[in-house]
Amino acid sequence: MPKKMHETPMLDQLESGPWPSFVTGLKRLAQDNDMMVDLLGQLEASYQDKKGYWKGGTVGVYGYGGGVIPRFTELKDENDKPRFPAAAEFHTLRVQPPAGMHYDTATLRKLCDIWEKHGSGLIALHGQSGDIMFQGATSEHVQTAFDELNEAGFDLGGAGPALRTSMSCVGAARCEMSCFDEASALRSVINANLDDMHRPALPYKFKFKFSGCPNDCVNSIQRSDFATIGTWRDNIQANETLARAWFAEHGMEQLVNDVVTRCPTRALSVKKAGTESKAAHVTAVRLSDDQALEIDNHDCVRCMHCLNVMPGALLPGKDRGVTLLVGGKSVLKIGSTMGTVIVPFMKLETDEDLEKLGELARNVIDFFAENALEHERIGETIDRIGLVNFLEGVGLPIDPNMIVEPRANPYVRTDDWDEQVAKWEELQEEHKRDAA
Numbered sequence: 001m002p003k004k005m006h007e008t009p010m011l012d013q014l015e016s017g018p019w020p021s022f023v024t025g026l027k028r029l030a031q032d033n034d035m036m037v038d039l040l041g042q043l044e045a046s047y048q049d050k051k052g053y054w055k056g057g058t059v060g061v062y063g064y065g066g067g068v069i070p071r072f073t074e075l076k077d078e079n080d081k082p083r084f085p086a087a088a089e090f091h092t093l094r095v096q097p098p099a100g101m102h103y104d105t106a107t108l109r110k111l112c113d114i115w116e117k118h119g120s121g122l123i124a125l126h127g128q129s130g131d132i133m134f135q136g137a138t139s140e141h142v143q144t145a146f147d148e149l150n151e152a153g154f155d156l157g158g159a160g161p162a163l164r165t166s167m168s169c170v171g172a173a174r175c176e177m178s179c180f181d182e183a184s185a186l187r188s189v190i191n192a193n194l195d196d197m198h199r200p201a202l203p204y205k206f207k208f209k210f211s212g213c214p215n216d217c218v219n220s221i222q223r224s225d226f227a228t229i230g231t232w233r234d235n236i237q238a239n240e241t242l243a244r245a246w247f248a249e250h251g252m253e254q255l256v257n258d259v260v261t262r263c264p265t266r267a268l269s270v271k272k273a274g275t276e277s278k279a280a281h282v283t284a285v286r287l288s289d290d291q292a293l294e295i296d297n298h299d300c301v302r303c304m305h306c307l308n309v310m311p312g313a314l315l316p317g318k319d320r321g322v323t324l325l326v327g328g329k330s331v332l333k334i335g336s337t338m339g340t341v342i343v344p345f346m347k348l349e350t351d352e353d354l355e356k357l358g359e360l361a362r363n364v365i366d367f368f369a370e371n372a373l374e375h376e377r378i379g380e381t382i383d384r385i386g387l388v389n390f391l392e393g394v395g396l397p398i399d400p401n402m403i404v405e406p407r408a409n410p411y412v413r414t415d416d417w418d419e420q421v422a423k424w425e426e427l428q429e430e431h432k433r434d435a436a
Contacts, residue, residue: 003086004037011023026043045084061143067198068156093142094127094131094134097126099186107152119135157197160205168212169210169218177315177316178230182210185228186208202368203369207225220339223328225379226378231323235283236295243313248288255293258309295314321345322345325340325341
């Protein structure tokens with residue numbers, strides 16, 4: 001017989017608003033699950049007391065040092081017994097999703113069946129690191145749940161001071177903005193570094209994310225230690241048929257107000273048909289017999305706004321690749337940071353390109369492991385030791401565009417300028433050869 005529901009007046013209020021509430025889902029699961037009944041009771045107590053009542057511990061599966069997040073209740077009665085015994089242990093299994101988060105319905109049903117059998121039935125798709133979050137299992141059932149998930153082809157993700165589960169956008173599978181094969185890049189990098197995920201041995205967590213274009217739909221620049229973002233280095237492509245159709249529907253006012261004036265570098269302009277520039281770096285597209293849109297690609301910063309507003313009419317260029325950034329993270333020691341560009345452009349089309357990306361990724365992880373302080377992200381390590389030392393440590397050329405701000409002191413020693421210029425030119429030639 002199902003356990004009697006606890007009184008939950010504060011949780012009930014969360015169901016009274018105009019939006020769907022997670023409380024409704026928990027109550028539905030609690031109809032035939034005692035663990036969820038007591039979870040609601042503990043959650044109500046936390047809302048009443050304004051305090052979380054979970055503590056950690058040590059729970060895992062054979063052969064793995066991470067992937068399971070232990071949660072034990074701290075709510076006890078006068079006899080030191082759990083006030084909500086069915087939810088006294090509520091561990092979470094972090095499980096790696098398919099690259100790009102592609103599932104068929106048979107797989108989703110299988111995952112649900114496994115978790116109803118071994119856990120609470122509560123699943124979150126997906127956590128901040130991209131994991132499938134199987135929430136609510138006792139210590140007794142953690143191993144059995146993992147065994148069955150593993151037989152279905154799934155592996156545990158990262159937890160603790162380790163390489164974390166990676167994320168990629170849906171990318172090339174469905175998006176016309178995609179500039180590289182995100183899923184292949186993700187699997188190549190993560191599969192080569194699984195030991196650092198399953199056996200935590202880093203100073204702190206390390207995240208990879210892969211976005212197919214500068215729209216950055218997986219927030220890699222804000223949330224990943226190593227971001228791979230698709231880009232292009234030639235001219236924006238234009239489809240005149242779709243551009244004319246868009247202009248016929250939306251008109252000049254919307255073109256000017258929603259496209260041209262919103263370009264952050266004023267790279268877009270409206271021209272009278274027949275007066276468009278013929279320069280190689282200019283994309284010109286006729287919008288009507290009288291009007292044309294002109295894009296100065298030298299000024300384009302790949303913000304994606306015009307491509308998003310005029311879908312199909314404007315597309316990424318043909319010479320596609322990726323930009324690599326390091327150091328993005330949320331608040332920790334030095335506050336929130338976005339990634340810093342370490343490789344402005346590299347091709348990512350062949351197996352050799354993927355090997356090159358994997359080698360750089362490994363170098364960055366090794367540098368982080370050897371030089372970071374405990375509980376320090378790679379962005380904070382770079383902030384502490386300086387970007388120059390980091391770039392030299394991982395074997396990348398230094399670029400003057402990486403300066404944070406112009407120098408304030410006008411007095412500069414010039415006695416070694418010739419040597420520095422020669423060194424810079426040599427590095428640039430080497431970088432060009434590598435890019436080619």
